[in-house]
Amino acid sequence: MSTPGITVYGYSTSGNCHKVRLLLEQLGRAYRWIEVDSSKGETRTPEFLDKNGNGRVPIVELDDGRVLAESNAILCWLADGDPAAGFLPVDAWQRAQALSWMFFEQYSHEPYIAVARFIRGWTPLDSPRRAAELPRCLERGHQALAVMERHLRGQAWFTGPAYGIADIALFAYTHVADHGGFELARYPNVRDWLARVRATPGFVAMPGPAADNAALLAASVLP
Numbered sequence: 001m002s003t004p005g006i007t008v009y010g011y012s013t014s015g016n017c018h019k020v021r022l023l024l025e026q027l028g029r030a031y032r033w034i035e036v037d038s039s040k041g042e043t044r045t046p047e048f049l050d051k052n053g054n055g056r057v058p059i060v061e062l063d064d065g066r067v068l069a070e071s072n073a074i075l076c077w078l079a080d081g082d083p084a085a086g087f088l089p090v091d092a093w094q095r096a097q098a099l100s101w102m103f104f105e106q107y108s109h110e111p112y113i114a115v116a117r118f119i120r121g122w123t124p125l126d127s128p129r130r131a132a133e134l135p136r137c138l139e140r141g142h143q144a145l146a147v148m149e150r151h152l153r154g155q156a157w158f159t160g161p162a163y164g165i166a167d168i169a170l171f172a173y174t175h176v177a178d179h180g181g182f183e184l185a186r187y188p189n190v191r192d193w194l195a196r197v198r199a200t201p202g203f204v205a206m207p208g209p210a211a212d213n214a215a216l217l218a219a220s221v222l223p
Helices: 015-027 046-051 071-080 092-122 128-132 134-151 165-174 188-198 211-219
Strands: 006-010 032-035 059-062 067-069
Touching: 006 015, 015 071, 015 092, 015 165, 059 071, 067 071, 071 092, 071 165, 092 128, 092 134, 092 165, 092 211, 128 134, 134 165, 134 188, 165 188
Parallel strands: 006 032
Antiparallel strands: 006 059, 059 067
């Protein structure tokens, strides 16, 4: 049976979208990328909402019209489709451990580290969100990074004994945590793990923010 063609709708500077690109590249899978700038409302058009009523990227669309949303679900589907590549453990216990880190990423990590990055790089300097939300994002984001630091004292990876999709999920926003105001020098094990991820075969870097967003990041002053 032939492998269905994949179209990815994503925003290149989004960590959640880069997860999908990174795994596809490391799997050597062919895909088509359609850039959708969520910061400009492009995920709220009727055409996009017909594909994903939640109005978010990334999504993947197959040649037969099936659509899958949610970055970590996409990672699981891609890894399951190529078990020989080893991105998700076969052992049930190890697989559950990997999934637990992916749930951690979406519940305890991404809502703070990614949101801090968004506030500092995609909202005006006088945005009320900076005073209202950023301090809590920093507090909870540091808690998440501390959990990762403790794990990495005795383990090299988050997916099990080898690199895999839990590492991809956590790498996405951890490697740009400084954009949100997180100083990673406090987490040497996390920094070493980031270097290991960058050294994996087929690794591709996430593009930097557009000029306007980069200027906001540079101009941001932490509370």
